[in-house]
Amino acid sequence: MASFTPYTYFQCPCTDTLIASLPFGAEAPPPESENDEDERTFDPRAPRANYSLYPLEHLLYCEDCHQIRCPRCVLDEIVTWYCPNCLFEVPSSTVKSEGNRCTRSCFQCPICISPLSVSSVEAPPEGLGAEYTSQSGPYVLNCSFCNWSSKEIGIVLEKPNSVFQQLSKIRNKGQPAANAKEARKDSVARTLDISTQVIMEEGGDEDAEEVVLNPETQFANLKSFYLTQLAETSPTGALGFTGDYGYGSPGALSRIMGLYTGVSFSDKKSKSKTGTMREACDALEGFQASRPSSEKAISRLRKEGWHSTASAEQMAEQTHDAQFVSELWPVANMLRMKRSKRCKTCRHILSKPESKISTTKFRIRLVALNYIPSISIKPLQPPSSSNPAGLLTPLNPTQFVLTFKNPLFDGVKVSIATPASTPGRFSSRVTVLCPQFEVGANTDVWDEALREEGGRGGDREKRRTKAEASEGQHQAEAGKVWERGRNWVSVVVEVVPTSLRIEGPAFLRSEAQQKDDGPLREDEDVLEIPVFVRVEWETVAQDESAGLAAKEKEVKEKRELAYWCVLGIGRIAQT
Amino acid sequence: MSSSKRASTMPAAPKPPTSLSSTLVIADNAALTGTHLITLGSNTVVHPRTKLSSAFAPIKIGSSCIISERSAIGLQSAPAEDEKDGVVFENGVIVEVGAVVEAKRIGEGSVIEVNAKIGKGVVIGKHCKIGSMCEVADGEVIPDFTVIYSNGLRRIDASGIENLKLKMVGRQVDVLRKLIPTNLAKFQ
Numbered sequence: 001m002a003s004f005t006p007y008t009y010f011q012c013p014c015t016d017t018l019i020a021s022l023p024f025g026a027e028a029p030p031p032e033s034e035n036d037e038d039e040r041t042f043d044p045r046a047p048r049a050n051y052s053l054y055p056l057e058h059l060l061y062c063e064d065c066h067q068i069r070c071p072r073c074v075l076d077e078i079v080t081w082y083c084p085n086c087l088f089e090v091p092s093s094t095v096k097s098e099g100n101r102c103t104r105s106c107f108q109c110p111i112c113i114s115p116l117s118v119s120s121v122e123a124p125p126e127g128l129g130a131e132y133t134s135q136s137g138p139y140v141l142n143c144s145f146c147n148w149s150s151k152e153i154g155i156v157l158e159k160p161n162s163v164f165q166q167l168s169k170i171r172n173k174g175q176p177a178a179n180a181k182e183a184r185k186d187s188v189a190r191t192l193d194i195s196t197q198v199i200m201e202e203g204g205d206e207d208a209e210e211v212v213l214n215p216e217t218q219f220a221n222l223k224s225f226y227l228t229q230l231a232e233t234s235p236t237g238a239l240g241f242t243g244d245y246g247y248g249s250p251g252a253l254s255r256i257m258g259l260y261t262g263v264s265f266s267d268k269k270s271k272s273k274t275g276t277m278r279e280a281c282d283a284l285e286g287f288q289a290s291r292p293s294s295e296k297a298i299s300r301l302r303k304e305g306w307h308s309t310a311s312a313e314q315m316a317e318q319t320h321d322a323q324f325v326s327e328l329w330p331v332a333n334m335l336r337m338k339r340s341k342r343c344k345t346c347r348h349i350l351s352k353p354e355s356k357i358s359t360t361k362f363r364i365r366l367v368a369l370n371y372i373p374s375i376s377i378k379p380l381q382p383p384s385s386s387n388p389a390g391l392l393t394p395l396n397p398t399q400f401v402l403t404f405k406n407p408l409f410d411g412v413k414v415s416i417a418t419p420a421s422t423p424g425r426f427s428s429r430v431t432v433l434c435p436q437f438e439v440g441a442n443t444d445v446w447d448e449a450l451r452e453e454g455g456r457g458g459d460r461e462k463r464r465t466k467a468e469a470s471e472g473q474h475q476a477e478a479g480k481v482w483e484r485g486r487n488w489v490s491v492v493v494e495v496v497p498t499s500l501r502i503e504g505p506a507f508l509r510s511e512a513q514q515k516d517d518g519p520l521r522e523d524e525d526v527l528e529i530p531v532f533v534r535v536e537w538e539t540v541a542q543d544e545s546a547g548l549a550a551k552e553k554e555v556k557e558k559r560e561l562a563y564w565c566v567l568g569i570g571r572i573a574q575t
Numbered sequence: 576m577s578s579s580k581r582a583s584t585m586p587a588a589p590k591p592p593t594s595l596s597s598t599l600v601i602a603d604n605a606a607l608t609g610t611h612l613i614t615l616g617s618n619t620v621v622h623p624r625t626k627l628s629s630a631f632a633p634i635k636i637g638s639s640c641i642i643s644e645r646s647a648i649g650l651q652s653a654p655a656e657d658e659k660d661g662v663v664f665e666n667g668v669i670v671e672v673g674a675v676v677e678a679k680r681i682g683e684g685s686v687i688e689v690n691a692k693i694g695k696g697v698v699i700g701k702h703c704k705i706g707s708m709c710e711v712a713d714g715e716v717i718p719d720f721t722v723i724y725s726n727g728l729r730r731i732d733a734s735g736i737e738n739l740k741l742k743m744v745g746r747q748v749d750v751l752r753k754l755i756p757t758n759l760a761k762f763q
């Protein structure tokens with residue numbers, strides 16, 4: 001079994017105040033009648049806990065609300081779009097009109113997803129002055145990893161740049177790619193236009209059901225169809241936006257949600273106005289009957305075998321249907337974005353990256369790591385050679401050292417509380433030997449060194465080390481801090497792991513075990529301790545309105561932060 | 576470091592019988608060991624610290640091959656009855672750094688990439704590519720144009736640019752000829 005690494009997860013307090021993040025118009029949940037928040041013990045195994053526990057590194061901190069912020073209680077804002085391959089910034093207007101793929105020359109291999117490079121089919125020129133002559137086409141896209149070449153599917157390019165345009169031209173057999181912007185301009189006229197083109201392409205085939213649209217045209221048709229549908233069914237959107245603009249508006253979105261879920265998201269007034277929308281029903285409107293595996297495909301499969309079919313992963317990457325490897329096209333690189341994060345409550349920015357693509361720096365980044373004490377776990381006795389995996393022996397008291405490290409420039413008072421026994425079917429007994437202690441400020445490292453020299457502040461430390469030396473073996477004492485440093489404090493927690501076997505008469509079992517005596521579930525053998533941490537400290541008030549006078553007086557302000565943590569201590573041995 | 580120094584003070588191990596082309600580029604500290612015949616073709620490049628061992632069976636390498644550093648060519652254990660011919664490379668084969676090749680035959684223009692392992696008795700077709708870290712099990716027969724990549728995925732390369740690639744191998748040899756000082760006499 002792989003060795004177990006102790007972990008600490010923090011619960012963002014936003015899970016307790018759900019009301020704040022409910023959408024407008026939704027009814028407030030019934031008040032919790034059972035027990036008060038203070039009495040409730042957080043259960044890390046509860047299904048809901050999955051969504052509220054984060055490693056400290058994933059959390060942000062709002063300086064205005066003085067609160068931890070997790071991905072659920074921040075708002076994301078897009079700063080820039082860019083292509084991860086060519087690192088070009090893509091303006092948002094282009095993203096809206098052209099989609100979320102790089103429209104330059106960045107493609108990934110349809111077989112193995114590694115980046116494709118453009119190379120000439122011809123051998124490079126040789127002889128005198130060869131380095132001065134430029135390579136000439138035709139060009140192909142090559143994968144250096146799996147040796148795929150666009151030549152395999154018959155794609156040869158005329159020039160080595162703007163591959164995206166060339167490819168879409170090849171795909172649309174000479175027509176320029178359907179531009180969504182144009183399509184929007186006058187959707188009806190364009191739909192008719194495309195349909196006539198398509199019919200002409202098919203050799204004047206009158207049967208509309210036989211028309212096979214290429215994916216871009218189909219998308220354009222579908223989009224324009226639904227845009228007109230939206231415009232017709234709701235002359236004015238729920239929030240007063242009309243047709244075109246309303247497509248992405250909250251009113252239209254909630255109506256679409258309503259259409260599919262049958263639940264009214266918008267208010268009743270607008271619902272009564274909404275007419276019924278119909279679906280696309282012919283190629284003109286972008287409807288394409290899915291082609292069931294035809295005779296042709298089956299005979300091809302017979303001839304070429306399983307290896308000629310595309311894998312599920314390969315098909316998922318494609319923007320259109322592809323059954324066979326030969327139908328796979330190079331995939332344009334997906335754009336990435338830089339995002340800034342705002343506090344959902346006070347709208348202050350918590351994280352803002354530099355907008356320049358090539359820099360990875362942040363302008364603002366308020367990470368929780370700089371505000372709340374980190375907790376690290378270490379067994380007091382090093383794992384013995386007889387038990388290298390460090391498994392916890394059931395019913396054998398084991399001690400762990402919890403080290404709290406303070407990132408703040410002020411000393412903090414920490415109180416920790418744990419339930420006497422861990423929640424769940426297999427509850428172990430937990431005792432924190434020192435539940436209240438103070439952690440020093442995160443001062444300059446040199447301060448401490450200088451103090452040591454003076455021999456004044458370093459007293460405590462020295463005494464401790466002396467005591468250790470005289471006692472020989474250090475014993476964990478109740479109510480005493482185990483070890484202390486400049487900005488960290490270690491305390492000892494003792495656990496008595498429970499047995500993972502459900503045995504004995506039913507009346508001896510715990511309530512949870514009586515209810516459920518099934519076999520051990522995945523990770524149920526991990527001993528997790530919920531810990532309630534309360535951090536208190538005093539800091540200089542940052543109230544700007546107080547002005548100069550306050551600054552001179554250095555008004556101290558009391559701060560308090562309380563949250564649940566989960567300590568993953570170790571696995572209990574299965575006997 | 577120290578071990579290699581010590582080895583140099585020892586009396587040199589008996590040289591294996593060789594048949595080397597006059598246009599061969601072979602680095603001074605390439606290691607040719609064994610008792611069977613080692614044949615190296617014309618315009619082939621053997622990088623420094625390459626280990627060719629004919630201890631159990633002969634090695635025959637065609638022309639315009641590139642054998643890179645720290646690669647090991649040749650059988651590492653006694654051959655089975657049908658592997659007595661040893662290791663045979665056709666022309667234009669590239670063996671990259673750290674690859675271990677015990678194959679029976681490697682076809683023209685095939686590339687064995689970094690740290691790949693080719694088992695005993697393997698027959699690799701023409702213009703194949705065995706990706707880095709990929710392994711080919713003992714006795715496998717790999718058809719022409721096979722590409723083995725990622726964690727053993729296979730496909731057939733139908734790009735049809737093998738002639739271009741062979742040409743590029745020739746050019747690579749030309750460049751390496753200028754870079755690697757050859758010491759043919761040492762191995763003859």
Ligand SMILES: [Zn+2]
Nearest residue numbers: 012014070073
């Ligand atoms: Zn949160």
Ligand SMILES: [Zn+2]
Nearest residue numbers: 083086102106
């Ligand atoms: Zn790009």
Ligand SMILES: [Zn+2]
Nearest residue numbers: 109112143146
């Ligand atoms: Zn590829």
Ligand SMILES: [Zn+2]
Nearest residue numbers: 062065343346
């Ligand atoms: Zn805030």
